[in-house]
Amino acid sequence: MTVALGDANEAAGGLKTTDMGIEGQVSRRESRRAPRGFDDPEMNRESYTLAVEERIEGEAEADRKSTALAERFESIRAQAAEKGEVIPDRAERCRAEVTADTHYQRTTSEEPPEVETIENPWSELDQSQVAAVNQSAQRLADHFGHETYMGRASMAQCLARRLADGQHIANATISLKESIEQFPDVKQPIRSIDPFKQYQTTIEATVDVLWSPRGTGQRQVGLLSDENGDTVKVVVWQKSGRKPTLKEGDQVRIERGKVNAYQRNGEWETSIAVDAEAEITHLAHGDGPGTRRKMAGEAPSPPAWDMESKTHQWLIEMNANGSKAGRGDISDERIDATNDWLMGRISDEEFDAGRGE
Numbered sequence: 042m043t044v045a046l047g048d049a050n051e052a053a054g055g056l057k058t059t060d061m062g063i064e065g066q067v068s069r070r071e072s073r074r075a076p077r078g079f080d081d082p083e084m085n086r087e088s089y090t091l092a093v094e095e096r097i098e099g100e101a102e103a104d105r106k107s108t109a110l111a112e113r114f115e116s117i118r119a120q121a122a123e124k125g126e127v128i129p130d131r132a133e134r135c136r137a138e139v140t141a142d143t144h145y146q147r148t149t150s151e152e153p154p155e156v157e158t159i160e161n162p163w164s165e166l167d168q169s170q171v172a173a174v175n176q177s178a179q180r181l182a183d184h185f186g187h188e189t190y191m192g193r194a195s196m197a198q199c200l201a202r203r204l205a206d207g208q209h210i211a212n213a214t215i216s217l218k219e220s221i222e223q224f225p226d227v228k229q230p231i232r233s234i235d236p237f238k239q240y241q242t243t244i245e246a247t248v249d250v251l252w253s254p255r256g257t258g259q260r261q262v263g264l265l266s267d268e269n270g271d272t273v274k275v276v277v278w279q280k281s282g283r284k285p286t287l288k289e290g291d292q293v294r295i296e297r298g299k300v301n302a303y304q305r306n307g308e309w310e311t312s313i314a315v316d317a318e319a320e321i322t323h324l325a326h327g328d329g330p331g332t333r334r335k336m337a338g339e340a341p342s343p344p345a346w347d348m349e350s351k352t353h354q355w356l357i358e359m360n361a362n363g364s365k366a367g368r369g370d371i372s373d374e375r376i377d378a379t380n381d382w383l384m385g386r387i388s389d390e391e392f393d394a395g396r397g398e
Contacts, residue, residue: 162198162205170210174200177214181221188227196221225297231271236302236311244273244298244313245324248291251332253388261287261333274303274312279334281316288390290327296320330390355379 086094121128129137163171178197185191196217203213222229225241234242246265249272254262261277275295277284287293297320298313315321382392 162201165205166201170204171201173210174204177210181214181218184218185221185227189221189224191221228294230269231265231267231273231311232269234273234300234311236300236309239300241297242300242313243294243296245292245294246273248287248289248293248327248329251287251289251330253332254334257334259334260284261331263287263289263332265293274310275315276312277315277321277333281319284315284319285321285323286331286333287321288327288331289329291323291329292325292327294322294324296322330388330394332388332390 084097089097118128166174174197177200178193181196182193199217200210200213203216204210208216219233221227222233223235223239223242226243228245229242231244231246234244244265244267246267249264249266251261251263254260254276258279259276260279260281261275263275264272265275266272275287275298277287285293295313295315297318298315299319301312301314302309303312304310378387378392381387382389
């Protein structure tokens with residue numbers, strides 16, 4: 042018969058039950074701190090539970106390490122005293138570290154290069170150069186208008202710095218114009234877009250052609266050209282939001298489009314991605330087809346046999362026209378286009394575009 046006296050939860054803290062037949066006894070072993078652990082002859086390993094035994098061994102190991110560290114520090118302090126040096130204690134070192142002005146150390150980041158800047162570049166320019174700077178700054182301000190927050194004074198200051206550095210007024214004007222055009226909200230010619238150094242751009246172009254997207258994440262893919270005749274590939278993504286639909290012939294302004302590069306026939310070309318941050322504004326609407334992939338939230342097209350489908354309405358119109366004319370004059374091309382549309386090889390816009398032919 043085994044009897045446990047006291048709280049049962051104390052068993053994990055060192056209680057050990059011993060079966061003594063009829064009479065039971067619970068011997069509570071003192072989990073006192075043993076500096077030498079079980080090396081002490083008074084410590085009997087069999088009198089303790091496994092948890093208490095491991096705790097005693099851990100405390101003894103910590104005491105041995107602490108004693109060794111203290112002896113090492115005392116030896117260092119004794120050697121310093123022989124040399125006439127004074128080692129401050131821990132409290133003094135902490136106090137000096139907290140109150141010192143040089144507590145924080147400089148990081149290992151690269152130091153910026155020291156560049157000599159001209160505080161007042163106007164003082165190094167003569168009267169003719171000042172006049173040329175003002176004229177060029179006014180032309181740049183008139184060219185960009187309200188597309189940039191830089192005014193004529195800021196542009197003149199930038200031109201003056203370039204002239205003070207030794208540049209010619211023509212080269213300085215062209216360089217500043219190209220730098221301003223690379224701002225994300227400023228209209229930029231397609232030819233000057235750098236797909237490897239730019240992140241965003243703004244263009245005004247005409248939609249030349251649209252084709253069916255190959256990727257499921259693409260909504261519209263096409264080729265756009267600006268007033269200089271330069272072309273760029275534009276991709277409107279499905280997750281870009283409710284962006285206006287592009288049609289061939291549209292004149293649009295794309296703001297903050299993401300600039301990317303892709304290979305075509307072994308050469309690097311520029312593409313612009315329209316994502317959620319980009320904006321599309323129609324400057325003029327065209328009458329061409331708007332080839333696109335439907336969005337997930339759009340309602341599916343009704344089947345051909347449904348009364349609301351375009352196929353059913355077209356057949357009704359053809360029957361009506363045939364009854365009035367006495368025969369149905371449907372061309373072979375129109376029949377082929379109808380079959381392609383029913384098989385899904387052409388879009389609704391392409392099918393409607395051929396209806397008026």
